[in-house]
Amino acid sequence: MTSRDDQHLAAGLDAAMGVTPQVARRYLRATISLPDGRLIVGGQPGTSGATLLEHELRDRLAGQLGGITEAVLPYGRADVLTASAVFEVEPYRSWRHGVRQALAYSAQTGLPPAVALFGAVTEEGILNVFGKLVGRFGSSPVRVPVALWWWDRTRWEAVTGTGKCRAVARNLARARKPDPSGKGDSE
Numbered sequence: 099m100t101s102r103d104d105q106h107l108a109a110g111l112d113a114a115m116g117v118t119p120q121v122a123r124r125y126l127r128a129t130i131s132l133p134d135g136r137l138i139v140g141g142q143p144g145t146s147g148a149t150l151l152e153h154e155l156r157d158r159l160a161g162q163l164g165g166i167t168e169a170v171l172p173y174g175r176a177d178v179l180t181a182s183a184v185f186e187v188e189p190y191r192s193w194r195h196g197v198r199q200a201l202a203y204s205a206q207t208g209l210p211p212a213v214a215l216f217g218a219v220t221e222e223g224i225l226n227v228f229g230k231l232v233g234r235f236g237s238s239p240v241r242v243p244v245a246l247w248w249w250d251r252t253r254w255e256a257v258t259g260t261g262k263c264r265a266v267a268r269n270l271a272r273a274r275k276p277d278p279s280g281k282g283d284s285e
């Protein structure tokens with residue numbers, strides 16, 4: 099559905115409901131079909147009236163990847179669901195919590211889990227998270243099968259290796275430009 103279609107549907111819905119177009123857009127739902135044929139319902143990116151940075155970035159990730167937000171699952175709501183992965187969006191400091199949630203949602207959907215992190219981070223910090231997810235650091239050599247994505251202040255980037263870790267850290271460490279949302283990092 100295009101943004102124009104969304105506006106058209108909201109215009110008809112707002113009149114029928116007696117609410118503003120902004121409120122009506124929140125009732126428009128989208129679906130993703132899982133590999134097993136189940137349809138999962140969620141929101142369209144940008145229709146939640148998000149005020150928190152985490153919610154705005156969740157909407158941007160869903161928009162960038164063609165997914166839905168707040169996907170309704172049997173035991174929770176995944177931040178972002180696409181046809182190929184399930185994402186949890188969290189600030190960097192809460193990455194472990196995000197990994198646990200992504201793994202739980204993956205078990206419910208049959209899709210690969212991913213954690214999408216945002217906020218200031220050192221090169222050492224992002225390398226540490228990546229290393230733990232691929233089993234290179236820490237006491238356990240077990241690989242946690244969770245993809246890592248990072249908000250680089252302009253778009254979401256998949257972090258697929260140590261070189262990408264360093265590149266994301268460099269981008270974040272450059273002269274601090276205001277975040278496009280105007281809200282800054284939430285840390």
